[in-house]
Amino acid sequence: MNSNASYKPEEQNHVSKIRSLSFHPRLLVEQVEEGQDLAPKFDADGVIPVVTTDFASGELLMHAYMNEEALRRTIETGEAHYWSRSRQCLWHKGATSGLVQKIKEIRIDDDQDCVWLRVEVAGSGASCHVGYRSCFYRSVPFGASQGEPLVFCEEHKVFDPKVVYGDAPNPTKL
Amino acid sequence: MNSNASYKPEEQNHVSKIRSLSFHPRLLVEQVEEGQDLAPKFDADGVIPVVTTDFASGELLMHAYMNEEALRRTIETGEAHYWSRSRQCLWHKGATSGLVQKIKEIRIDDDQDCVWLRVEVAGSGASCHVGYRSCFYRSVPFGASQGEPLVFCEEHKVFDPKVVYGDAPNPTKL
Numbered sequence: 001m002n003s004n005a006s007y008k009p010e011e012q013n014h015v016s017k018i019r020s021l022s023f024h025p026r027l028l029v030e031q032v033e034e035g036q037d038l039a040p041k042f043d044a045d046g047v048i049p050v051v052t053t054d055f056a057s058g059e060l061l062m063h064a065y066m067n068e069e070a071l072r073r074t075i076e077t078g079e080a081h082y083w084s085r086s087r088q089c090l091w092h093k094g095a096t097s098g099l100v101q102k103i104k105e106i107r108i109d110d111d112q113d114c115v116w117l118r119v120e121v122a123g124s125g126a127s128c129h130v131g132y133r134s135c136f137y138r139s140v141p142f143g144a145s146q147g148e149p150l151v152f153c154e155e156h157k158v159f160d161p162k163v164v165y166g167d168a169p170n171p172t173k174l
Numbered sequence: 175m176n177s178n179a180s181y182k183p184e185e186q187n188h189v190s191k192i193r194s195l196s197f198h199p200r201l202l203v204e205q206v207e208e209g210q211d212l213a214p215k216f217d218a219d220g221v222i223p224v225v226t227t228d229f230a231s232g233e234l235l236m237h238a239y240m241n242e243e244a245l246r247r248t249i250e251t252g253e254a255h256y257w258s259r260s261r262q263c264l265w266h267k268g269a270t271s272g273l274v275q276k277i278k279e280i281r282i283d284d285d286q287d288c289v290w291l292r293v294e295v296a297g298s299g300a301s302c303h304v305g306y307r308s309c310f311y312r313s314v315p316f317g318a319s320q321g322e323p324l325v326f327c328e329e330h331k332v333f334d335p336k337v338v339y340g341d342a343p344n345p346t347k348l
Contacts, residue, residue, distance in 0.1 A: 036323035058232025078317045104287035107310040111346035114237040140280040143252040146211040172285035
């Protein structure tokens with residue numbers, strides 16, 4: 001038979017790899033919460049929030065989003081990929097800056113609507129486009145100090161964004 | 175004048191406290207990223223994502239959302255308040271379960287569209303409605319292991335959700 005004659009093991013392997021990466025449908029609360037099926041929930045915009053922390057220090061580096069393709073590529077390559085909402089494109093973190101995030105662990109939460117990446121950052125170790133190590137470089141006074149100005153927690157920037165990003169538009173939206 | 179005659183210092187203090195808690199308008203990228211004004215960005219649904227980690231261990235406990243009131247109450251009281259999207263109500267975490275999250279630090283990110291809470295959890299220390307310590311109790315195989323079933327990272331539940339929550343509806347949506 002023709003179909004057997006054209007059989008190629010490599011091709012079959014490739015197909016089964018793609019198959020193994022398809023996400024499970026969300027059928028039951030118990031399946032999603034207590035099971036071992038990866039059944040992520042992408043929101044109305046097709047994205048899922050992602051929390052990225054430094055593997056060694058535990059520090060929160062950034063909060064971003066993935067679409068289905070970004071999550072697949074992250075799982076496949078072991079390097080963080082996001083969906084840039086401001087630029088509306090797939091975003092291989094570090095492609096411009098060299099500050100690639102190497103995945104050490106991926107976790108998913110109870111209802112599978114959030115991803116946690118534990119990463120090691122290449123180069124200077126920074127993850128923030130403003131130039132700081134973490135995007136969360138300011139603390140908010142609370143309790144008795146409520147209403148006081150934000151407090152800077154990092155003493156200086158790790159890199160100069162103008163040198164790294166040049167004239168690329170700032171992703172921050174007002 | 176009547177207005178002077180009715181002056182009460184306590185009242186004025188109360189008013190200035192409320193004033194000090196109002197958020198700043200978002201006028202300039204530089205103000206939002208490099209300044210000391212708290213100018214959080216609430217999305218089209220009026221909420222901002224929140225990442226909550228354990229102060230001592232750094233472990234990611236949960237990912238949730240706040241509306242303006244939840245953020246104000248968190249700053250005022252030093253205890254985590256969220257906006258429950260599934261129940262559509264203000265949610266003082268721990269009000270039902272006793273597992274109150276005591277704020278040790280609040281941080282905000284570069285473009286001020288995400289809040290990081292570093293907390294100490296009362297009681298059993300759990301933060302997940304399924305009964306685990308963290309909501310992120312399963313890891314996702316990646317790279318050479320991609321496509322394999324999720325792996326449980328916590329050995330057992332910290333509490334029995336049936337005992338704590340009774341017949342309250344499960345917040346997970348498919």
